[in-house]
Every structure is written in C-alpha cells, then in structure tokens.
Amino acid sequence: xxxxxxxxxxxxxxxxxxLRGIDLDVNAGELLTxxxxxxxxxxxxxxxxxxxxxxxxxxxxxxGREVTHLHERDWIEVRRRIGIQFQASALFDSLTVFDxxxxxxxxxRLLPEPEIAQRVSESLAQVSLPGIEQMAPGDLSGGMRKxxxxxxxxxxxxxxxxxxxxxxxxxPINVTRVNRLILAxxxxxxxxxxxxxxxxxxxxxxxxxLALLHEGRITDAAPPDVLRAKHEERLAPxxxxxxxxxxxxxxxxxx
Ligand SMILES: Nc1ncnc2c1ncn2[C@@H]1O[C@H](COP(=O)(O)OP(=O)(O)OP(=O)(O)O)[C@@H](O)[C@H]1O
Numbered sequence: 001x002x003x004x005x006x007x008x009x010x011x012x013x014x015x016x017x018x019l020r021g022i023d024l025d026v027n028a029g030e031l032l033t034x035x036x037x038x039x040x041x042x043x044x045x046x047x048x049x050x051x052x053x054x055x056x057x058x059x060x061x062x063x064g065r066e067v068t069h070l071h072e073r074d075w076i077e078v079r080r081r082i083g084i085q086f087q088a089s090a091l092f093d094s095l096t097v098f099d100x101x102x103x104x105x106x107x108x109r110l111l112p113e114p115e116i117a118q119r120v121s122e123s124l125a126q127v128s129l130p131g132i133e134q135m136a137p138g139d140l141s142g143g144m145r146k147x148x149x150x151x152x153x154x155x156x157x158x159x160x161x162x163x164x165x166x167x168x169x170x171x172p173i174n175v176t177r178v179n180r181l182i183l184a185x186x187x188x189x190x191x192x193x194x195x196x197x198x199x200x201x202x203x204x205x206x207x208x209x210l211a212l213l214h215e216g217r218i219t220d221a222a223p224p225d226v227l228r229a230k231h232e233e234r235l236a237p238x239x240x241x242x243x244x245x246x247x248x249x250x251x252x253x254x255x
Pocket of ligand 1: 039
C-alpha cells in the first residue's frame, strides 16, 4: 500500500474548478515530483496533503488512515509526520537560526531543551551548515536560507517532506547543492519526498517518478525515462525544457 493515497480529489474556488479528480499514490521512500503548467494546482495539492485546505470531494489516506475529514487537532498529529518547505523559506527574521530550527520542536514540546540543542546542531550539519546557530536569517544568502528552512523541517524527524519549488531563485551551483541535499535526506533519513518544481532539469534528474498535473488531473505518473519515451503532446514542453537545460549543462548533478 502507498504511504499517501489520493483518490478522486476535487477542489474549486467559486466557479474555478482547479482539481477535477486527482488520483495519485506516493510510495514510501520515493522522490515524487509534481510537474505541470502555471496555476494548475500543484502547490494546492501540497497544501491538501498537509490538511491545510479542505477538499470538495475525494479522499486522502496517510499510512493506512483516512485523514480527509479529520478534526484540526487530529491533523496536528498527522502533520507532525509531514514536513514542508515552502516556496519562500519563511524564516522568522527576528529569531536566530537556532530559534528558527528549534521552533517546531519547542512549540509542540517534542523534546527537552538540552536535546533540542543537540537536534538543532545535527539538523544544521545535515544541511551542511554546521555551527551557524547564532547567525541571524538576514545575514544568510538565499541558498543558505533555504537550507535553514530545510533544517527546521528535518529537525522534526518527519516521515514525509513536501518541497514547494525548493530551487526557485537559486543560481546553478545552489540548485545542484539543494538537489543533492534532497537526495541525501531521502537516502540517509529515508524521507518520502514530494516536490513541486519549475526546474525541469532537476525534476527529470533527481526524481524516482514524475506526476503531470494537467487540466485538473494527474494524467501521467511514471519514472522520468518512461515519460520521456511517451512522446505525448501534453508532456512535450516539459521534456523539451529538461533536455534543453541538461544539454546546456546549466544545472548538472554530475559528480
Ligand atoms: N485559497 C485560494 N483561493 C482562491 N483561489 C486559489 C486559492 N488557492 C489556490 N487558488 C487558485 O488555484 C489555482 C492553482 O494555484 P496553485 O498555486 O496551486 O498553482 P501552481 O500550479 O502551484 O502554480 P505555479 O506553478 O504558477 O506556482 C490558481 O488559479 C490559484 O489562483
């Protein structure tokens, strides 16, 4: 059974039907990337997986438990197992890096204070930023802010990590760095990963599977090579963008 099962999920805002029957499985341990045109509902789907937006119809099952209509306080328990990195890193600028990374652990009273310090330092090391606890977010580069956002998410030891455009606005070196980090976290912490990205080179390079969100439905969900071989018109722009970027070696994951 898949870790997350989405069946027949529909969501409209007024007359605007954004999701028209989403069926999607997320398997434990995989890195699944949702691709699609602008405003097709990719970020919305991540929010729905976190229980942040209620659906109009359909079901979501997490680790065998249907969570579609959970009460807010029960969602909190489920959300503890799901980390998210938002498009903007969403750090609190008035807090130090330490307090930012410790935020969720303290808020949910998950660990005593000495263990929090240990967990924060481990999490910063895992994103290759050891020892920056006392820095202010304002003094960090864009790439570092993203990695601190990630450290905050992994400090909670989630089973699943959702990334909303993790490489957006980064230069090629930092794109490669973040991509490597996403893979390393999946492999070392065994985190099931769902990513939304506009960066097709990243999507086609690091994903185990890609899911195309097209006209309100997941029309294709398969490994990158399988999608590439399909030669479907709806997939062509994404495949072309990936091949173009990879040909130009703008964002290479090669060691
Ligand atoms: N809370 C909301 N209220 C009204 N409309 C919304 C809301 N959330 C999302 N939408 C609409 O749903 C559509 C999909 O939005 P979403 O942000 O998920 O798109 P996306 O595929 O992630 O887009 P992009 O690739 O451009 O970032 C958009 O038309 C958006 O305006």
